């Protein structure tokens with residue numbers, strides 16, 4: 001059978017084509033897979049599950065139904081938070097039938113111990129980003145933000161996106177990529193021979209050696225410009241797709 005991975009979909013109403021492509025993809029795997037993993041940044045930003053109660057939030061209903069159809073078909077969906085949708089919570093999980101994973105998860109992928117991450121924690125050369133991340137992922141800060149009105153949260157998310165765009169323009173490609181020492185550290189700590197993550201939008205399969213053992217880091221591309229997904233088949237192996 002087959003396990004599917006997607007990440008960095010960055011869904012938002014202004015990108016209807018990528019939403020339609022997701023519907024087609026979900027229909028394709030419906031009832032036909034061992035599992036679907038969404039490794040973060042499903043949404044361009046998510047301001048809290050109570051957004052679903054707003055008139056604009058109603059637009060998410062078809063997506064929730066499509067995910068629900070997949071989980072109801074017997075294909076478990078696992079969701080990992082990205083840096084854009086870390087406010088996604090249990091209500092979304094219940095309505096879609098998906099399970100929210102912690103920020104690191106080891107799975108046995110047809111006999112290969114595999115570590116799953118969104119990927120942003122590996123970008124340790126970007127000190128400013130890691131500092132900001134520590135604030136945003138603090139449960140106290142999250143609880144505080146969720147007391148704001150939804151328009152306030154949306155405004156803040158948009159401001160943060162602008163700040164991030166502005167700062168990434170001045171950072172080198174190397175700083176924004178993963179740090180190889182951090183990659184090796186998490187793989188050693190988790191005792192895995194394979195790592196799968198997204199976030200950097202640099203799809204690739206990196207083969208290297210760790211303490212004399214052949215290991216592999218698979219990076220998913222994004223969905224909205226690259227249409228990337230990863231398919232791991234029990235018999236035919238790994239397919240990383242980066243074009244439609």
Ligand code: MN
Nearest residue numbers: 041082083199
């Ligand atoms: Mn990300």
